[in-house]
Amino acid sequence: MYPEQFEYQRPSSVSEAIGLLTANPDAKIIAGGHSLLPAMKMRLAAPAALVDIARIPELKGISASGDGATIGAGATYRELMDDAALAAAYPVVAETCDKVGDPAVRSRGTLGGSLAHVDPAADLTAVMLALGASVTATGPNGARTIGIDDLFVGLLTTTLEPDEIITSISLPASSAGTKQAYEKHSHPASGYAVAGVAVALQVDGTTCTSARIGVTGAPEYAMRATAAEDALVGKELTAETIAAAAEKATEGLGELNGDVYASAEYRAHLVKVLTRRALTRAAL
Amino acid sequence: MVAAPEAPERMVGKALKRREDPRLITGGAQFLDDVKLPGMTHAAFVRSPHAHARIASIDASAASSMPGVLGVFAGDDFMDLNPLPAAWQAGGVTNHPVTPRVLAVGEVHQVGDPVAVVVAEDAYQARDAAQAVIVTWDPLPAVVDAKKATEAGAPQLHEEAPNNIVLEWSCGKEADRVDAALAAADVRISHHLINQRLIPTPMEPRGSIARFDPATGDYTLWATSQAPHVHRLLLAAFVFGIPEQKIRVIAPDMGGGFGAKIFVYYDMAATMALSKKLGGRPVKFWEDRSENYMTTTHGRDHITDLEIGAGKDGSITALKVKTWANLGAYFSTIAAGIPTTLYGRMVAGCYKIPNIRVDVVAAYTNTAMVDAYRGAGRPEAAYVIERVCDLVAQATGVDPAEVRRRNFIQPEDFPYDTGVGMLPYDSGNYELTLDKALEQVGYTGLRQEQKRRRGAGERKLLGIGLSSYVEVCGVAPSKWIGLPGEGWGAGLWESANVKVHLTGKVVVTTGSLPHGQGHETSFAQLVSDRLGIPYDDIEIEHSDTQAAPFGFGSYGSRSLSVGGTAIYKSVDKVVTKAMKLAAHMLEAAEDDITFENGVFSVKGSSESSKTIQEVALAAHVGYDLPEGMEPFLDETTYYDPPNCTFPFGTHVCVVEVDTETGGIDMLRYLAVDDVGNVVNPLIVDGQIHGGIAQGLAQAMFEGAVYDDDGQLLTGTLSDYAIPKASQLPWYELDRTVTPTSVNPMGVKGAGEAGTIASTPAVANAVNDAVGHLISGEIAMPFTPERVWRAINAH
Numbered sequence A: 001m002y003p004e005q006f007e008y009q010r011p012s013s014v015s016e017a018i019g020l021l022t023a024n025p026d027a028k029i030i031a032g033g034h035s036l037l038p039a040m041k042m043r044l045a046a047p048a049a050l051v052d053i054a055r056i057p058e059l060k061g062i063s064a065s066g067d068g069a070t071i072g073a074g075a076t077y078r079e080l081m082d083d084a085a086l087a088a089a090y091p092v093v094a095e096t097c098d099k100v101g102d103p104a105v106r107s108r109g110t111l112g113g114s115l116a117h118v119d120p121a122a123d124l125t126a127v128m129l130a131l132g133a134s135v136t137a138t139g140p141n142g143a144r145t146i147g148i149d150d151l152f153v154g155l156l157t158t159t160l161e162p163d164e165i166i167t168s169i170s171l172p173a174s175s176a177g178t179k180q181a182y183e184k185h186s187h188p189a190s191g192y193a194v195a196g197v198a199v200a201l202q203v204d205g206t207t208c209t210s211a212r213i214g215v216t217g218a219p220e221y222a223m224r225a226t227a228a229e230d231a232l233v234g235k236e237l238t239a240e241t242i243a244a245a246a247e248k249a250t251e252g253l254g255e256l257n258g259d260v261y262a263s264a265e266y267r268a269h270l271v272k273v274l275t276r277r278a279l280t281r282a283a284l
Numbered sequence B: 001m002v003a004a005p006e007a008p009e010r011m012v013g014k015a016l017k018r019r020e021d022p023r024l025i026t027g028g029a030q031f032l033d034d035v036k037l038p039g040m041t042h043a044a045f046v047r048s049p050h051a052h053a054r055i056a057s058i059d060a061s062a063a064s065s066m067p068g069v070l071g072v073f074a075g076d077d078f079m080d081l082n083p084l085p086a087a088w089q090a091g092g093v094t095n096h097p098v099t100p101r102v103l104a105v106g107e108v109h110q111v112g113d114p115v116a117v118v119v120a121e122d123a124y125q126a127r128d129a130a131q132a133v134i135v136t137w138d139p140l141p142a143v144v145d146a147k148k149a150t151e152a153g154a155p156q157l158h159e160e161a162p163n164n165i166v167l168e169w170s171c172g173k174e175a176d177r178v179d180a181a182l183a184a185a186d187v188r189i190s191h192h193l194i195n196q197r198l199i200p201t202p203m204e205p206r207g208s209i210a211r212f213d214p215a216t217g218d219y220t221l222w223a224t225s226q227a228p229h230v231h232r233l234l235l236a237a238f239v240f241g242i243p244e245q246k247i248r249v250i251a252p253d254m255g256g257g258f259g260a261k262i263f264v265y266y267d268m269a270a271t272m273a274l275s276k277k278l279g280g281r282p283v284k285f286w287e288d289r290s291e292n293y294m295t296t297t298h299g300r301d302h303i304t305d306l307e308i309g310a311g312k313d314g315s316i317t318a319l320k321v322k323t324w325a326n327l328g329a330y331f332s333t334i335a336a337g338i339p340t341t342l343y344g345r346m347v348a349g350c351y352k353i354p355n356i357r358v359d360v361v362a363a364y365t366n367t368a369m370v371d372a373y374r375g376a377g378r379p380e381a382a383y384v385i386e387r388v389c390d391l392v393a394q395a396t397g398v399d400p401a402e403v404r405r406r407n408f409i410q411p412e413d414f415p416y417d418t419g420v421g422m423l424p425y426d427s428g429n430y431e432l433t434l435d436k437a438l439e440q441v442g443y444t445g446l447r448q449e450q451k452r453r454r455g456a457g458e459r460k461l462l463g464i465g466l467s468s469y470v471e472v473c474g475v476a477p478s479k480w481i482g483l484p485g486e487g488w489g490a491g492l493w494e495s496a497n498v499k500v501h502l503t504g505k506v507v508v509t510t511g512s513l514p515h516g517q518g519h520e521t522s523f524a525q526l527v528s529d530r531l532g533i534p535y536d537d538i539e540i541e542h543s544d545t546q547a548a549p550f551g552f553g554s555y556g557s558r559s560l561s562v563g564g565t566a567i568y569k570s571v572d573k574v575v576t577k578a579m580k581l582a583a584h585m586l587e588a589a590e591d592d593i594t595f596e597n598g599v600f601s602v603k604g605s606s607e608s609s610k611t612i613q614e615v616a617l618a619a620h621v622g623y624d625l626p627e628g629m630e631p632f633l634d635e636t637t638y639y640d641p642p643n644c645t646f647p648f649g650t651h652v653c654v655v656e657v658d659t660e661t662g663g664i665d666m667l668r669y670l671a672v673d674d675v676g677n678v679v680n681p682l683i684v685d686g687q688i689h690g691g692i693a694q695g696l697a698q699a700m701f702e703g704a705v706y707d708d709d710g711q712l713l714t715g716t717l718s719d720y721a722i723p724k725a726s727q728l729p730w731y732e733l734d735r736t737v738t739p740t741s742v743n744p745m746g747v748k749g750a751g752e753a754g755t756i757a758s759t760p761a762v763a764n765a766v767n768d769a770v771g772h773l774i775s776g777e778i779a780m781p782f783t784p785e786r787v788w789r790a791i792n793a794h
Ligand SMILES: Cc1cc2nc3c(=O)[nH]c(=O)nc-3n(C[C@H](O)[C@H](O)[C@H](O)COP(=O)(O)OP(=O)(O)OC[C@H]3O[C@@H](n4cnc5c(N)ncnc54)[C@H](O)[C@@H]3O)c2cc1C
Pocket: A028, A029, A030, A031, A032, A033, A034, A035, A036, A037, A038, A073, A074, A099, A100, A101, A102, A105, A108, A109, A110, A111, A112, A113, A114, A116, A117, A119, A121, A122, A123, A124, A160, A164, A165, A166, A167, A190, A191, A192, A193
């Protein structure tokens, strides 16, 4: 396939990259390229220039412990899977990355790219919602922190400015060591999530003290299943409470996606089943 | 004089690794996209975004002046060329073939129809300029469903084909007789089946590179082609109206074809004509995956109504099949033969059905053309008859295995005429494959476990699907398949030339050619044994009309049984001549010479012998030949088979259905195939593996979907689900060997068997798992949602 003509730039620092973006409003960042390039090849996207951030050292690196984690936006799925400290505190990240696409996708695709792109069928969006992540966005006026709940606002849309780069992602201490799971129904062709549900639960004894549930694939973009979360907090985690909470998993998600493969009605069913299965696996 | 050598190892029957693979998997192959010619230019087509529209105007002014653009052409520029040929029209009935031209003129009939073409210095410039050609359209209503296309009031595609009907065809007994048998049956079932449209998806898409030589007026065409000779013939005789020898067609290495590369396509003629327009600069067209999905042929797409009559004992007493076959927007090269000869005449499967009739209506719709795709007609037939067996089982309470057993054609019945106009089945032992399969899968135990889970109300139900198939391959005796018979406008023989060179090395040139089947290996195995010449000394050449003798191409699992037999017979001729020469050299009577393991010996005298290599040297130098003998061991055969061959077998699929989500897990897949004698078991197993994957994928994943406006909704590989290794079960393979007497090697064919067998095996398994919970049929592909909906039909 043949994209339209474009310029290619490879800055060596974040500030240089921001300079290039500010200078050319038709330029776009490319990280792993596994969302952007397919769109360009289909001529659905035709940026005038690509600013390649994949090799910027500042965007690499993962540091994780029970007190939280900081992940460079350029970390690939593969790198996330291979980090033992991250896996110990936030096992759901590696579990999920293992279910993303195929080995080539996992070796190229980045966490920053996934969160900036907000593909409605992306996986890590739901997981970051469940873990209560925040992103650091750096632009011409410096860096700011955006809570994950404020990042996604629509289909392929975030609150990032066009010349802002996600430089890192932070996971809070509060979700380290929580009971976590991700359940996914993969599309047989693309491997993307037809529906995916990530859960992170804090428990005191057998009582749920905090619940975060991220849903992807089914809604217009990844969202939290707050009604289901509310149905868990303060409750004894039993098969019954879980089943009752799962029944509420689609509340507030708005109109669900439907396509040739799976209708909105079926996706709603999947969200409930996957929520129940994820909660059950995490908690029981 | 030589010492009698040890008997060399037999090559036939050995699981040799394919000799072509190191080249293919280390980047040493030359695929079409690797062909680089000096001065090569690139073509890009301007395509219709509408499924049906009139072309109001085409404005190429902006595009023409873009960088690198050498020319922009529209349909009018190619009116000196004829439309593409309709090479196989259904026999004995009126056909209304409307084939595509190089570019659509006046009206388009499918999304992707090419209306203009840009030639530029590079492929990017060509695509950029194609995007800048402005076409004004007057959209027209579209129809995508074959049955609806034939109904009153449907949008009409072609004046020449009223009601969009390409042909109406039938086979089998008179309708009255079948109706009477249906009325008299103990059990009567009416059913509706859809065999959904598939997209062949070879890993390598299609393309053409053409070079016109202004000095000689000759064309060379490099094309992704399963049938280079046929392409030369059809392009010369029908499209260009020039003598055959003015065109040379070369098929480079191919990354799969599955049928889609058999046909003559617009781009072949376009690149040839464009190279001439450009004064001889080579022109390349290389489709991208989206174009491949839009405009290269698709497969299957049948709608079928069934009337079944059965005895209480599970015997099938009557079967009436009515099928609407979707042929797409135009008539593709051999499109009519698929739903008629290769489908209708195989619907009886491996069963004796006294009253059977098949009626087929083939229709035009605003979709991609449909033509042969791996199995071509036989998968559709197997799907019908194997679902029929299970439907009879369900209605009578007789076990599905027992239904098959009760109706099988028996070993002593061969040659067997099924009464639907197919050639007589050559040989078979269907029950043996069924018995073996049932035993190995542990059928009785599985049925008990199935019952237990149902009884316990478990969430995951078990389904067991059988498919006892027979198919036809090794097509075909020319006088049967040809114009006076089945309507194919040529013969279907094959040819081969065998030369034993001065050095004792053998070169075989064959009209057959591989696109993934390992011809170079199995043909060499065959020749090595017959000539007693080491396997490594034998080279197989193919795929170039200038070098290889005429061949009709590789499809229909015919290369070994037809092309291989031509080689076999050429080797016989070489041996006969070499025998004469050896007798002369050994000063013995020909009758006294024996030939074994590459050595000619005088009977009773082990001292007196000559190797085939020594004889080849003598033949080539020609110093001392018997009176009247021509030099050189060089023999050619044109072989027309006396019958087709009919491989068969039984596949069993075991699935687990999650009733909560409709998700399906494939627990077991077991196949017992009989492809006759086996030259290379590794290659045969590989063919069966790939075949099962493709057939299973039809049941589980694949399905081309158009919306009502004729837009392809599954136009990319992220929507259209071809199978991946991780989605497939472990295959348990076994075989029985029932040789055929149709050819001297006793081989049948293995290229499509897996595809034909596996779709119904999976379909039966899924329907078996949830049959008690649903009414009617779950349509393929069995997506979780479809299964879930069937179970929870509210
Ligand atoms: C075959 C295939 C299968 C896939 N399957 C899955 C799957 O199962 N699950 C899944 O979640 N994803 C899947 N993906 C998508 C994959 O995960 C992408 O790699 C990911 O979504 C985007 O990351 P990237 O680094 O490749 O981003 P790119 O494609 O490089 O960029 C995507 C977008 O984000 C912007 N961007 C990138 N990085 C940043 C940044 N740091 N700051 C601001 N903007 C940025 C770019 O400008 C662009 O608009 C699949 C992709 C393919 C090709």
